[in-house]
Amino acid sequence: MTEAFRAHCPRCDDERVCIIRGEFDQPWSVDDGRNHMEGEIDHKLVQCAGCETVFYYKSSWDDQDWDGEYHPVTGESIITFPRTVETYPSPEKKSQKPDWVWSIGQIDPQLHTILYEVYQAYEIESFILASVGLRTALDRTTEFLNIDPGHSLERKVKELLDNGFIGETEAATLAIVADAGNAAAHRGWAPDRETFKTLITTLEHFIYRVVVTGKAALKLTKSIPARQPRPKKQPIQPT
Ligand SMILES: [Zn+2]
Structure with missing residues (x-):
């Protein structure tokens, strides 16, 4: 079983298991003959498995931003490219916005x-x-x-x-x-x-x-005539 995808839900404002509704990876490179740069942007449209909010999740890296380490046993150098994750909309800190x-x-x-x-x-x-x-x-x-x-x-x-x-x-x-x-x-x-x-x-x-809530009218004012009760429907007799 594959591990559930987790992301920071902007509404829950916390990490949640998310359903991936769509995704594609976009590798890119720039070459001007002397310098070469490359990276990748992974795009996802995800839905929080808790509150069901749908949001955009972007994870990217490029070869200008890397970390080097040495393997503790073999001594080989290991290069990793840390990923930058962004979500949209971004979580709102201390928002005044009511949840509705x-x-x-x-x-x-x-x-x-x-x-x-x-x-x-x-x-x-x-x-x-x-x-x-x-x-x-x-x-x-x-x-x-x-x-x-x-x-x-x-x-x-x-x-x-x-x-x-x-x-x-x-x-x-x-x-x-x-x-x-x-x-x-x-x-x-x-x-x-x-x-x-x-x-x-x-x-x-x-x-x-x-x-x-769709409760449009508080009360009907005098300018609006009160509705007449509808006549009860007669059951239709089969012919
Ligand atoms: Zn959520």
């Missing part, structure tokens, strides 16, 4: 990409970029909910409220998210850490509820 953000990739890849960048900016305290990203994520979520993309974002927040997706308090904070993103984009305004935390937490709750 991973699952958004399967629901709305575009929203996942936006949120991914928001957390990257957040982690390095780039609050201007992160605020613009929050606004973009909010906008994308309204699109996901089929709010008319032609409206201003402020108007979209109002529609979320009118359509019962959010309550008054959430609408007020999401309006600030829209406004903060706008101020950051056009006037270079940057919230402090505490303010940003409040904004992102509200947006997280909203996105989690309407996108991840």
Whole structure:
């Protein structure tokens, strides 16, 4: 039995047994007539056997980077080429990102990409970029909910409220998210850490509820007529 392939899973942030879903080895060499260099890059698409996250694994070596040793018995010299391993995405240390953000990739890849960048900016305290990203994520979520993309974002927040997706308090904070993103984009305004935390937490709750759990509507407002109970289906009699 071959030994299980192990790699550092970016989501578990630890070494895990992984399933290899695809791979190829790419040897390379460069020769300018005087100097010769060669190496190899091994590419793998792997899936963590624990959390099932799929990620890219690259292992490479080249002949400029080598270690020399002598065999303890025969005294022969042994040259080894240490491999450099990289995985993408790289594991996130002390990430603020809630775990469910991973699952958004399967629901709305575009929203996942936006949120991914928001957390990257957040982690390095780039609050201007992160605020613009929050606004973009909010906008994308309204699109996901089929709010008319032609409206201003402020108007979209109002529609979320009118359509019962959010309550008054959430609408007020999401309006600030829209406004903060706008101020950051056009006037270079940057919230402090505490303010940003409040904004992102509200947006997280909203996105989690309407996108991840799919519980789109909090409550139906008066503007939406209540559904009439459907008439019970009559069983179809065989003819
Ligand atoms: Zn994992």
